[in-house]
Amino acid sequence: MAPSNLNTPVPNIPYFTPQHLHSPGTPKDLSPKTPTLFTPLQIRNAVLRNRILVSPMCQYSCASSGPQIGALTDWHVATLGHYAIKGAGLVFVEATSVQPNGRISPNCPGLWNDAQIAGLKRVADFVKSQGALVGVQLAHAGRKSSTAAQWVSMVAGRKSKRADVDVGGWPEDVKGPSGGEDQAWDGPFDSERSRFWTPKALITQEVKEVVRDFASAAERSVRAGVDVIEIHAAHGYLLHQFLSPISNRRTDEYGGNFENRTRLLFEVIKAVRGVIPEGMPLFLRISSTEFLEDTDLGKEFGAWTVESTIEVAKQLPALGVDLLDVSSGGNHPSQRFDGTNTKGSHVKIAGQIRDALLADNLKLLIGVVGMITEAEQARNIVEQGGNIAQLENGIHEEAETAKELTDAKDGKQPAADVVLVARQFLREPEWVLKVASELGVDVWWPSQFLRVAAGGDAKLHRK
Template sequence: MAWLLFSPLTIRGVEFRNRIWVSPMCQYMCLEHDGLPHDWHLVNAGQYAAGGVGMFMTEATAVSPEGRITSECAGIWNDDQRDQWARVAAFVRSQGAVPAMQLAHAGRKASDYRGFTAEAGKTKPIEEGGWPPVSPSAVACPGFDTPQELDTDGIDKIVADYRAAARRAVDAGFEVIEIHAAHGYLLHSFLSPLSNFRTDEYGGSLENRARILLRIASEIREEIPEAAALFIRFSATDWVEDGLQPGDTAQVASWAADIGVDFFDISSGGIVRDIFISVAPGYQVPLTEKVRELGNVKAAAVGKITTAAHAEEILQEGRADAIFIAREFTRDPHFVFRAAHDLGETLD
């Protein structure tokens, strides 16, 4: 049997040796608070690349200092960061995997305390090394301080920051650029009617709420090589009735595809807290399926996919084009080899 998990996939000018990809996972390991990746990031990426993955994607990498989730998060807003990321991209490529970078701005969830600490989930004050968060509207994410509402100059700067970061990323050797528009961070907060209450051209209708994301995608597509692939990660739903819905996300994906976005990475949630989500294995796969179908786009599934058989089943049923995995890779960086063993596939 031809296993789809181990079949190659070509997107634009990028060929992936298989469809098992490492999902972005925050590391919180820039302990000098300078956004500069170092040996931790090289070893972390390298273990997965040497373990046989088709693509390794970096953690959410900030396009500006104020775009970081925490002061310990990585960035690519200067050339020193670019040069350190180049070590990571080169090693990933040397092992046969595609190096990818997720570009991010945390928006109203920025200036958080370091992940997995008791203080995480609230705004770090300036006197402790934090900074004022920004958002489409001056409405706080539960637990965080009220953000500053962005004016049009602030929006223009963020668009420019994304473009400059994309240039540095491809100069560092990354072949895939992903725009992070999920999990309650800045671009998702523009898309969601639960966090965007603007009355200008960036608020109101879905088309207006998607305007900054589409501007960023268009600018990046112009900036990066024709052969480089451009992805967007979406939260397809806010999981509440009056929030963002999969049909909305499919429409935005279709608009994005029209301006040169190649592929979509479908997650969910992050705008609101204290809601019930049934997180059974593959719980987000129906979201991927719906965005693919309604938007007529290619997309990957992510979320509690932990076995080779399940991942293969999703692909065989035509519900996704690739599989992003996070938790299972933290448990077993050589998951690809285990998956091949379980399915009886011989790897080169």
């Protein structure tokens, strides 16, 4: 519904920004022909205005020391805010560490102290003022921490580069499930070629502190006004390291069999769910497979597989997780396949996980990430049958009607319920509006852009 005053300010923020006449990225009319991609989705008390989410993307743009260490800045307001302006349903802040030594790089954000709340709140306030939801991905990089910003590595001709103390790194405080040279991500240390530091093993008490610090960071996220929290257990970072028998060689209650290797993940989920509001959605990103089972390492120690992920997924609804964000790989350079850089590689896996959950009558939303770049590709991932009544009373009622779309209609099952898009937003921040145009969906634009919206969206097709 349009505000009665056509220049109404968004309330409860310390500056003027007009409340949009209609939320950008939402259809002007919902009809039976509206693609599921542009229907709203309610998750607990949060309502996504469409099914297109901005995936967390490292920006390496926070201070590495001093009073502003790990705090979000105007860069994050400008970049993340722009995705919200252009219609994304949910905008995620990049991997945000729960401990200082859990940052991927010295310039990555954190939420290990209260001084970091204000920067996140400023981002959250602006993103939400544009009608989007805002999420934060809580993380710990484990043995993949203390690396340099990506462009520093690129200049050096590498995919990654160690960050030493001279640039704010912490080579003596890199921790993982297990320690020693063979547990460095890329193997025994070589001063010329190694991209990662040799980790030390977390003692049992330190593992328990990780759980505590995830919960504390979640509490700070709530205080900052975040709508959604995602726990990062993918891409070879700490929680993934504990899940995998390749990187977890522990002999205490956090290592060995499947139950022990998943213990930290489940403790973190319970701790986070226990401190956030009941109405706040909780997501989990996981590497659904490591693509290591056919390697020498996998044959010797075992590996994390799709079947492992399904076993975890079946336990998530009872723990209060609302959506499983499906990715892959990242735990060892020997992986046989790079799913994050191959178009459509996760869609089949996501569908397999979704089918296994449905077979057990379990309800868990599924998200897919990885090289989603095209309108029809995104549409087809979440498409399903069903009719949508036309409504005139706003996005919440639309979501109430549309929620049945998460169930199969006429025997037609989607692979996932939402898509998470990363690099394509770096190329085209207006990607939501472009996708709508290509799919023939007439969506609302930001109020400030309405004078060019009528007929002007054809410009989005230019290469």
